Amino acid sequence: MRITIKDVAKLAKVSPSTVSRVLTDHPKISTDTKERVWKAMKELDYHPNVTARKLATNATRTLGLVLPNDVKLLAENPFFIQVLTGITTYARQKDYYIILTNAGTEEDEIKTLNHLFRSNLIDGVIMTVVREEDKCAQFLKENNHPFVVIGKPEETDDMIWVDNDNFQAMYEVVNYIIRQGNTRIAFIGGSEALTVTKNRLSGYKMAITNRGLHVESELIKEVKFTEEEGYKATMELIKETTFDAIATTDDLIAIGALKAIRDTGKKDILVTGFNNTPIATYQNPPLTTVEINADKLGYYAAKLIISKLQQEESSLNSYIVDTKLIQHNE
Amino acid sequence: MRITIKDVAKLAKVSPSTVSRVLTDHPKISTDTKERVWKAMKELDYHPNVTARKLATNATRTLGLVLPNDVKLLAENPFFIQVLTGITTYARQKDYYIILTNAGTEEDEIKTLNHLFRSNLIDGVIMTVVREEDKCAQFLKENNHPFVVIGKPEETDDMIWVDNDNFQAMYEVVNYIIRQGNTRIAFIGGSEALTVTKNRLSGYKMAITNRGLHVESELIKEVKFTEEEGYKATMELIKETTFDAIATTDDLIAIGALKAIRDTGKKDILVTGFNNTPIATYQNPPLTTVEINADKLGYYAAKLIISKLQQEESSLNSYIVDTKLIQHNE
């Protein structure tokens, strides 16, 4: 039979409520009985029933996590698994649990989250993908469900979020490119509607300007985050203008760009990526890219939402994770 | 205030137990009251408290999942995230939940699993990594904790497992290589102590033999699953013997091999990988490799353990997931 609080109480010759108090580290309990109870727990190898505790306290100490349903996306972007690792690492430290599920569409995700919250399965949720005018975020806000998002949202009012400093990261990339002796530097980024693209683009522009160069709109391309789009955009650049380097906002785009450069027989064009995916490492030559420390993004996302849930005084609403320029080629 | 079974009962003018019976789809309940109760639930937007149900039934409908703590490993192997996707997809269908956590060492993993089971957080666990003489598996067995492993174990007695047919997969690879006109085919695989390597190696040998060629031990190398090791082994092969193709058991190994071949200026050597990672796709030229359908491995792992937990008559002890040869180059 399963060992309960009663068994411990009996062995320690106290009441069940005292055992409970020891468990929850209640302040006014004598060190003497505390030790007796600890000893009894050890002896019986007692593990509190988390479910019972959840029911009694109406707090699950559990966070929800909804992954997109797209196997290809997940497989190509180590981002997700790294975020997961960071989250579980922090959660474990704080005795929080993670419930993992997935969803296809945005409505599906809302339905799933609704179920998780309404069924008392989770206290909060970590959003790894935030769209523009995200209906999920809106839904969570309206229902007062605590959540944290990875990626700085458009409107930050009473939102909790973590992100890299994308402006600074790209500023550094472009400075590096300039230091390598390049002067006509193209930019291929994702949709300019995305905050992340906006920030990286301003980092690019600022670096260009601060080094006395000129921002030229014909050198700036907006594409989707795929190899094909990177390829196409680069081909266009090659046709339309001249340049000696390309800064991209994603390794996949960069790989497309490299391919276009190879295919057209161009030489000495420096291409940089973003996200430091394994694909970048195994390019030949390896890509210069940016490590975004996705595991830290997950770690701090968990940290922020947990301290919010615990109503800690010191709880912050946002956190910036550092990035690092990875120069695989010397 | 949260809506409970009592509120529904009141509105539907029945007792709470009747509502509970409707919830659990009890056989003998009149369609009439059933409908009344459903209607009341809808009206109140009632969501059963899963925690309370868990406590009452002593079944959590939750599976545990322990990921290794190694960010690099996880990032380089889409395997894990794909397995995760498959698991959550099936679990969702069956109204099961997934608790995700991680662990560094084997002892840590045992400690974690012990906690999850003893604290009544999970009913079963899915093991994604199984070592030789795995202490975790042993621990779970000894304590009668239900579990399923991904990767056929050494001893299959009353184990539940899913795996690819690694023998057949490699048999096909080698046949393909031979059809391409190659006759001296090397094999670079992981540790021969691993079941997976053993099976792939016998597939290799069988194909070689069946096509009237000869297995030569100098063409067979045993290495770790890294690019460096693949590189080193290939360099050795080049020094020691001649060959016109290499079958490897991992894309990373294959990439190391390709590099060695490039570095030594060799031509026309066909290299094959395994696992169809994005790294393979983005090689130039892309690697011929094997899709192992990791998401299906996860899906069926979840399926097997859940039907075991539900004590379904039809519940199987193992399942083989199909593989597919991916010929990126033509």
Next chain:
DNA sequence: GTGAAAGCGCTAACAG
């Protein structure tokens, strides 16, 4: 400081 008792929201005998 500690015990008794009620209750978290649900399920599952036991009656009828």
Next chain:
DNA sequence: CTGTTAGCGCTTTCAC
């Protein structure tokens, strides 16, 4: 077929 009742294992007032 349905209601009554007694828990599941823990926390938390309220006394003392």
